[in-house]
Amino acid sequence: MPAKKSIDLYALTWRVPIILWQLLFFVGPVLFMVAISFFVVKNYRMTEAFEFVNWQKMLSRSYFWDSYWYTLFIASFSASVAMIVAFPAAWALAFRASDALRRWAVFLLIIPFFTSYLVRTFSWYVILAESGVLNAMLGFVGLGPFTMLNTHFGTVVGYLTLTLPLAVILQTVTMANIDKTLIEAARNLGCKPLATIWRVVLPLSKTGFIIAALFCFILSFGDFVAPFYLGGSQEPTLPILILDTTKSGQQWPRAAVVAIMMMLTLFTIAFTAIALAYRKPKGAK
Amino acid sequence: MKQNRTSNILLALYVALVFVFIFAPILFSLVFSLNSQRFPTIPLGSFSTEWYSKIWNDPDVWRAVMNSVIVSSCTAVVATTLGFCTAYTDFRYNFRFKGLYLALILLPPTIPLIIMALAMLAWLSRLGLSGQLWSIILAHSVLTAPFAMAIIRLRLHQMDPDLEAAAWNLGGSEWQTMRHVILPFCAPAIVSSLCLTAAVSFDEFAVSWFVSGLNKTVPVAILEIVQGNIDPQVNAIGTFVFLTSMTLVVLAQVFLFSRQIKSHS
Amino acid sequence: MTEPLVTFRNVEKRFADFVAVQDLNLDIHEGEFLAIMGSSGCGKTTTLRMLAGLESPTQGEIHIGGRLMNDVKPHERDTPLVWQSLALFPFLTARENVEFGLKMRGVEKAERRRRALDWLERMDISEFAERNVDTLSGGQKQRVALARSLVMEPRMLLLDEPLSALDANLVIRMQGVLTRLQKELGITFVYVTHSQSEAFAMADRVVIMSRGNIAQVGTPKDIYRAPANRFVAEFVGRNNILSGKIDTIDSDTVSITTPAGQFTAKPPAFAIQSGQDTSFVVSADLVSLSRTAPDGGNKVQATLISEEFIGSVVTLFLESADGHEFKVQMQERELLDLDLAADQSVWLSWSAGNAHILEGG
Numbered sequence: 001m002p003a004k005k006s007i008d009l010y011a012l013t014w015r016v017p018i019i020l021w022q023l024l025f026f027v028g029p030v031l032f033m034v035a036i037s038f039f040v041v042k043n044y045r046m047t048e049a050f051e052f053v054n055w056q057k058m059l060s061r062s063y064f065w066d067s068y069w070y071t072l073f074i075a076s077f078s079a080s081v082a083m084i085v086a087f088p089a090a091w092a093l094a095f096r097a098s099d100a101l102r103r104w105a106v107f108l109l110i111i112p113f114f115t116s117y118l119v120r121t122f123s124w125y126v127i128l129a130e131s132g133v134l135n136a137m138l139g140f141v142g143l144g145p146f147t148m149l150n151t152h153f154g155t156v157v158g159y160l161t162l163t164l165p166l167a168v169i170l171q172t173v174t175m176a177n178i179d180k181t182l183i184e185a186a187r188n189l190g191c192k193p194l195a196t197i198w199r200v201v202l203p204l205s206k207t208g209f210i211i212a213a214l215f216c217f218i219l220s221f222g223d224f225v226a227p228f229y230l231g232g233s234q235e236p237t238l239p240i241l242i243l244d245t246t247k248s249g250q251q252w253p254r255a256a257v258v259a260i261m262m263m264l265t266l267f268t269i270a271f272t273a274i275a276l277a278y279r280k281p282k283g284a285k
Numbered sequence: 286m287k288q289n290r291t292s293n294i295l296l297a298l299y300v301a302l303v304f305v306f307i308f309a310p311i312l313f314s315l316v317f318s319l320n321s322q323r324f325p326t327i328p329l330g331s332f333s334t335e336w337y338s339k340i341w342n343d344p345d346v347w348r349a350v351m352n353s354v355i356v357s358s359c360t361a362v363v364a365t366t367l368g369f370c371t372a373y374t375d376f377r378y379n380f381r382f383k384g385l386y387l388a389l390i391l392l393p394p395t396i397p398l399i400i401m402a403l404a405m406l407a408w409l410s411r412l413g414l415s416g417q418l419w420s421i422i423l424a425h426s427v428l429t430a431p432f433a434m435a436i437i438r439l440r441l442h443q444m445d446p447d448l449e450a451a452a453w454n455l456g457g458s459e460w461q462t463m464r465h466v467i468l469p470f471c472a473p474a475i476v477s478s479l480c481l482t483a484a485v486s487f488d489e490f491a492v493s494w495f496v497s498g499l500n501k502t503v504p505v506a507i508l509e510i511v512q513g514n515i516d517p518q519v520n521a522i523g524t525f526v527f528l529t530s531m532t533l534v535v536l537a538q539v540f541l542f543s544r545q546i547k548s549h550s
Numbered sequence: 551m552t553e554p555l556v557t558f559r560n561v562e563k564r565f566a567d568f569v570a571v572q573d574l575n576l577d578i579h580e581g582e583f584l585a586i587m588g589s590s591g592c593g594k595t596t597t598l599r600m601l602a603g604l605e606s607p608t609q610g611e612i613h614i615g616g617r618l619m620n621d622v623k624p625h626e627r628d629t630p631l632v633w634q635s636l637a638l639f640p641f642l643t644a645r646e647n648v649e650f651g652l653k654m655r656g657v658e659k660a661e662r663r664r665r666a667l668d669w670l671e672r673m674d675i676s677e678f679a680e681r682n683v684d685t686l687s688g689g690q691k692q693r694v695a696l697a698r699s700l701v702m703e704p705r706m707l708l709l710d711e712p713l714s715a716l717d718a719n720l721v722i723r724m725q726g727v728l729t730r731l732q733k734e735l736g737i738t739f740v741y742v743t744h745s746q747s748e749a750f751a752m753a754d755r756v757v758i759m760s761r762g763n764i765a766q767v768g769t770p771k772d773i774y775r776a777p778a779n780r781f782v783a784e785f786v787g788r789n790n791i792l793s794g795k796i797d798t799i800d801s802d803t804v805s806i807t808t809p810a811g812q813f814t815a816k817p818p819a820f821a822i823q824s825g826q827d828t829s830f831v832v833s834a835d836l837v838s839l840s841r842t843a844p845d846g847g848n849k850v851q852a853t854l855i856s857e858e859f860i861g862s863v864v865t866l867f868l869e870s871a872d873g874h875e876f877k878v879q880m881q882e883r884e885l886l887d888l889d890l891a892a893d894q895s896v897w898l899s900w901s902a903g904n905a906h907i908l909e910g911g
Contacts (some may be wrong), residue, residue: 027389128315
């Protein structure tokens with residue numbers, strides 16, 4: 001309502017409690033985590049301090065950097081796989097399926113996103129085991145058995161469980177919003193199907209695709225379940241490092257260092273990706 | 286035309302394959318939970334409800350289920366309240382630093398859960414609030430409020446912007462208008478948001494595991510079982526968890542979709 | 551004269567840098583049907599919203615019934631509005647929609663139900679009382695919206711382009727319903743529209759707004775016959791506007807030289823002097839047409855360019871020797887009697903009394 005009073009009680013009711021709540025239970029924890037990265041642990045007790053010892057210790061250890069680059073690599077790799085595997089399916093749903101079918105497909109794909117990732121991972125554990133379902137099926141055609149658990153392959157399968165539905169949804173929605181006449185026009189002008197994808201569809205869906213890839217990356221980068229249970233954690237990823245450091249020996253400050261490094265990495269990548277996604281194509285004014 | 290047809294069939298097969306990959310773990314969990322084998326493989330063993338009766342008679346599982354029900358229902362109420370307030374504020378008001386205000390509520394899901402888990406654990410222990418059921422509720426409400434916000438904001442977006450002013454015009458105060466116009470209009474989205482935030486909270490394990498102390502929820506219980514060895518009980522619990530969250534998600538979508546269809550006709 | 555129901559005194563409304571309404575002075579009288587007309591962005595809707603309290607003026611004062619209303623909240627006013635979007639509550643039935651305002655005012659359940667049903671009956675839609683409003687047709691929704699506002703028994707009803715979503719036939723029907731209601735109830739209607747035909751068909755007085763200012767206030771006939779300035783003359787359309795220089799000024803005629811010839815017009819109410827640039831307007835239906843030159847008076851020779859038929863009324867477009875376009879409106883039957891051919895040269899004439907000098911040139 002326009003009538004101005006110095007304090008609008010109604011407006012504040014909807015605003016202030018949330019601000020306080022989020023400051024207390026979101027900003028508070030994150031800032032406190034930054035703070036404890038400077039605390040010290042003596043005799044298994046954390047004491048307040050402002051020292052760089054945790055940063056020094058963590059960043060000078062080769063196992064941290066091994067883990068850092070491995071996590072970066074495997075998360076990027078798995079995000080790329082998710083994007084590539086999702087593409088033909090999203091293409092089919094966006095251009096070949098009816099609107100109703102597409103809605104149903106998206107409806108179905110939303111479901112796994114809200115169902116227990118943990119149980120799905122455990123299910124993969126049983127499927128991929130040496131004597132598991134997949135090897136038994138391959139055995140019928142005279143193949144295998146393959147070792148799939150405790151490998152990079154296992155880790156990637158776990159990540160895909162998390163990211164593939166999302167990649168398909170985001171790609172489908174992005175491509176379904178493309179003006180179909182543009183594609184027909186390109187085909188009409190003699191553009192070959194693959195060239196049409198490359199020159200028309202991909203440029204038009206650039207923003208949506210980069211965002212989708214970014215989400216896949218963020219989800220894989222921060223997940224500890226897949227590398228732990230399916231990857232065997234021989235090469236620990238950063239989340240596993242946080243887990244181990246926190247759960248064993250109360251080394252929260254060092255875990256905080258790892259967490260902050262992860263967040264900085266994520267912010268840098270997210271920022272770059274979003275800048276790329278919304279950058280105007282070359283030559284456009 | 287013929288080439289198009291083969292390509293369509295190939296694409297359809299491919300889509301089916303992707304769906305198989307996505308839904309295989311869910312289906313297998315169900316199948317294994319009714320299978321007598323301790324190490325399930327193909328060919329399957331005999332039909333058995335052994336694992337279900339095992340968890341049925343396990344007081345630890347019951348305790349975990351009770352904890353989960355309490356946590357997810359309380360989380361749903363708190364998160365939906367937070368989400369509603371933010372969605373309404375975004376819909377109704379413009380003010381300086383609104384972007385910052387929205388970021389405050391929308392950012393949490395972009396931070397990996399393991400990091401949130403660590404941060405929550407450290408902060409809540411510092412405040413002396415960790416190790417309780419409601420520690421999980423506090424943390425989950427922050428994590429799930431953005432989903433509530435998104436759903437309710439979407440609903441408000443469908444509202445005729447004159448509707449609220451029309452109620453004032455007919456003599457309703459702002460509070461009366463909230464009660465008689467905004468809330469009824471958002472009702473389907475609110476129910477949908479309650480279901481969805483409950484589902485997310487019901488499945489979340491990282492933060493729960495870190496801050497719950499001895500009060501295990503179902504996913505934390507599963508986590509601790511699978512850390513030991515393969516125990517097909519997990520499939521039975523898992524099936525129960527799947528059915529619960531899937532019911533909630535489907536309900537959420539039904540509430541949202543059916544209203545949309547109605548208001549478009 | 552009795553005290554006006556509404557007065558706007560030097561009212562201004564700004565949105566950031568944009569001035570929506572500027573120095574507005576207007577009286578609205580008890581029981582009149584006032585239309586506020588103009589193109590989009592002219593400030594008409596802002597004016598209406600200020601009456602409803604949905605915007606408060608940046609400057610100036612608005613009084614309703616003698617009371618200063620500037621900072622009175624919308625729900626504390628008695629100014630129901632019929633919205634362009636109708637803004638019916640989609641989760642309620644027709645009856646519940648009509649009851650809404652009474653419920654907010656704390657009217658007891660049985661009483662508000664009775665009054666709502668009365669109004670639905672009066673609007674001929676009682677059979678849809680228990681239907682969800684989403685299932686009603688455009689015209690039925692319109693009636694629910696009217697009933698919802700009128701059940702409040704206001705002294706004044708505000709209407710914001712309420713017919714713009716209806717098809718042409720229904721618009722005519724609803725115009726009838728609205729004028730009849732206004733006469734029966736004897737309350738003030740303030741009707742905002744961009745449609746000239748709606749405003750002229752229903753209103754007792756019309757306010758024409760342009761860029762936040764009032765361009766003219768008057769009865770439809772005044773505005774049509776004697777537009778006050780070039781903006782109104784052009785906005786109303788179907789007018790012939792001629793520009794030139796004032797030669798001589800007599801007590802009952804003003805002589806003006808234009809490129810199309812020399813003409814006489816009625817002396818205006820405002821001051822003019824010879825030698826000044828000016829324009830005058832003759833409405834298209836007051837121009838006569840003949841095959842031979844009439845004696846004396848204002849006349850000009852022109853060639854027929856095209857014709858446009860709307861029902862039995864025809865508008866002819868003609869061009870004079872200097873290239874000026876003239877419009878003449880007449881009954882189709884008159885045109886047949888004249889038996890014109892294309893490109894034929896004819897004479898246009900009008901009496902000085904029908905030529906109005908425009909203020910501001």
